[in-house]
Amino acid sequence: MVHVDGNVTTCCLDEGLVNRIGNLRETPLAALWRGPLMQSWRRAHVEGRFEASGPLCTRCTWRSAGALPDEEVEAWLKAQNDPALTARWRARRAAAAASGPKEGR
Numbered sequence: 001m002v003h004v005d006g007n008v009t010t011c012c013l014d015e016g017l018v019n020r021i022g023n024l025r026e027t028p029l030a031a032l033w034r035g036p037l038m039q040s041w042r043r044a045h046v047e048g049r050f051e052a053s054g055p056l057c058t059r060c061t062w063r064s065a066g067a068l069p070d071e072e073v074e075a076w077l078k079a080q081n082d083p084a085l086t087a088r089w090r091a092r093r094a095a096a097a098a099s100g101p102k103e104g105r
């Protein structure tokens, strides 16, 4: 989410900029969005390590309200070329499907 002052955060819940990743006055959005911090936090989400995906995610109970559709996660995983990561994510998704709709991503 981009705030009116140019600050960028990972989440629409983050009005306090707890998960701030930068500011558009200093860094282009594409660089922020594709940068190492966002890649690291995406990987943490895929693996269910919300405590490693920014301080707001650590205490979040929504996990993850704005998550991408599975097809887009699969596309991102394909670009990572990490079969073990893909396997872990698919296992988590299968477990979530088996446990009901409230399981986080």
Ligand code: SF4
Pocket: 010, 011, 012, 013, 050, 056, 057, 058, 060, 061, 062, 063, 064, 065, 066
């Ligand atoms: S885990 Fe919570 S705080 Fe983090 S991106 Fe998802 S919804 Fe936002």
